[in-house]
Amino acid sequence: MSDDWYPSKWGSDDEIGALNLVSSSKILTAARLVRSGRIYNLAHILENGIPSHPFHGQFLYSTFHRHILDLRSPGKKNDAGGMNTRLEMADHTGTHLDGLNHISIGERLYNGYIAEEITDTFGTTKLGMERTPPIFTRGVFLDIASLKQVANLEAGHAIDLEEIKLSLDQSRLSVMPGDAVMIRTGWARFWMSDNKKFLGPCPGIELSAAKFLVDCGAAVVGSDTWNVEVDPTPELRGADAVHQHLLTKNGVRMIENLFLEELANDKIFECLFVCLPLRIKGGTGSPITPVAII
Helix, strand or coil: CCCCCCCCCCCCCCCCCHHEEEEEEHHHHHHHHCCCCCCECCCCCCCCCCCCCCCCCEEEEEEEHHHHHHHHCCCCCCCCCEEEEEEEECCCCCCCCEEECCCCCCCHHHHHCCCHHHHEEEEEEECHHHHHCEEEEEEEEEHHHHHCCCCCCCCCEEEEEEHHHHHHHHHHHCCCCCCCCECCCCCHCCCCHHHHHCCCCCCCHHHHHHHHHHHHHCCCCECCCCCEEECCCCCCCCCCCCHHHHHHCCCCCCEEEECCCCHHHHHHCCEEEEEEECCCCCCCCEECCCCCEC
């Protein structure tokens, strides 16, 4: 593997990656896309039984305190009962953002950081999710399922460069530096209706599409599948070549398990995209509730 992908073009100490492209002027331009003030929620609901990849483990939550029991606590005043729930989950649960410390090429992470040199009990000392800034940028929606005139792409369908270009041409848009690109395969129809199928082989982008999006300057690439990239890959199942090209080589954040059906129904192809990841120190990802605003 060639070493010419590090150090980063943003400097040998950079931990932000392609989000450096989301400049103040980019943010102002993205804000001007809002005309009606309508908000589209792009996240799945976190609930019992959601699909979760075995690598990340199960999502667990339950009622922790009940109002009726809290009301019986000694010294309780004003008849005020409290309730909460307790959650146990990986940082890659539900709709989530991948961090730059998530995938390595050999022993090296984004910008050439050596994984074992920065990994400790609480994630990593570099590239953690606390280093990911709030994302406020232009969103570009590519509906590949509708392009192919199907409810969903087939498992293993590799979205290539030509399909990405054709989708952009049909919407009369282009990907510009700092954009967040959202790719619909139709796979979300299996979320909570057929979790086994959802977590199995899935459609997604192949390496030629990933390279094109990087060349255009995309800062974020997301999809409605658990993997964003096609699985199995044409070369080798689980090769993670797209993850390595986006995250590790180019610092482009990835979002998995997006909910894009409402954008598709309303044919919204350009929007203000907002995503606020949790500031998990050393975290390799973060559950998120991204939104599209038009």
